[in-house]
Amino acid sequence: MTKIGSRYVAVSVDGAVGVLTLNRPDVLNALNRELMQELVAELERMDRDDAVKVLVITGNDKAFAAGADIREMADESAVSLLLKRQFDVWDRIGGIAKPIIAAVSGYVLGGGCELMMNCDLVVASDTARFGQPEIRIGVMPGAGGTQRLTRAVGQRKAMELLLTGDAMPAEEALRCGLINKVAPVELYLEEALKLARRIANQPPLAVALIKQAVRKAQDLSLAEGLDFERQYFHLLFASEDQKEGMLAFQEKRSPQFKGR
Secondary structure (H helix, E strand, C coil): CEEEECCCEEEEEECCEEEEEECCHHHCCCECHHHHHHHHHHHHHHHCCCCCCEEEEECCCCEEECCECHHHHCCCCHHHHHHHCCCHHHHHHHHCCCCEEEEECEEEECHHHHHHHHCCEEEEECCCEEECHHHHHCCCCCCCHHHHHHHHHCHHHHHHHHHHCCCEEHHHHHHHCCCCEEECCCCHHHHHHHHHHHHHCCCHHHHHHHHHHHHHCCCCCHHHHHHHHHHHHHHHCCCHHHHHHHHHHHHCCCCCCCCC
C-alpha cells in the first residue's frame, strides 16, 4: 500500500483501490472549504489514474463527518456565499467516472451525510448515525440534502428527518435504502474494501457506463432512461472487453479485462 496526503485528506492506494481518509479528527471531520477542495482534487487525480479502478472515502470510527464547519460559515452573508461559489467543488464530484464507495461510522450528519449521498455505494458501521440537522441552527441543507435524501428514503421520511433534525441509526438507514450494508465497527472499512476489490475486477468501461446510466435514472423518464441505457449497451459492443468477456464465458475461463 502506498500513501500520500494533503493537509486534511490522507490518501493511500491498495492495489486497484484508492482510499481517501478525511483527516480533521479534532473537529469530527467538519467539512471546511479547504478539505473539500483537497478531497475533490484527489478524487479527480485518481479518476485519471488508470491503475486505480474504485475509490473509497472514509473518516474514522467516531465520525465520517459531523457536518460543515460552522465556525467558517457563521459570519457569511447571502452575497458572500454566492460570490464564493462554495458548491461548485461539490458539483465536481458528480463528474467522477469511477465508482465511489463511502465507508462511514459514527456521525454522518449535515454536510457529512450530503457527501455520503454523493457517493455511489455506502458501507456503514453499526454505530453510524445519519441526518440533516441544519434546521437546528436556523438553516437548511445546501449541498443536496433535501434532494438526495428524498430520492433515497422517500418524501415522508425525508420530511421528518429534515424538519426535526433527528438522526437515523444504521439499521434504519439500511431498511430505508439510504445505505447498502451495515457491519460491526471494527469491520466496516474492510467490508467496503472487499466490495471495492470486487468491483475493481469488473470491466472498467462497463463499470463507468453503468454508473452513468444509474445516475441518469434519477433525472430521466423511463422512456428516456431506456433510450440512454440502450445507447451505452450498443457502445460496449465496440470494446475489446466485450469480446474478451463473452469469449472467456464460452471457453469457461476467467476474463482478462483491459479497459479497452
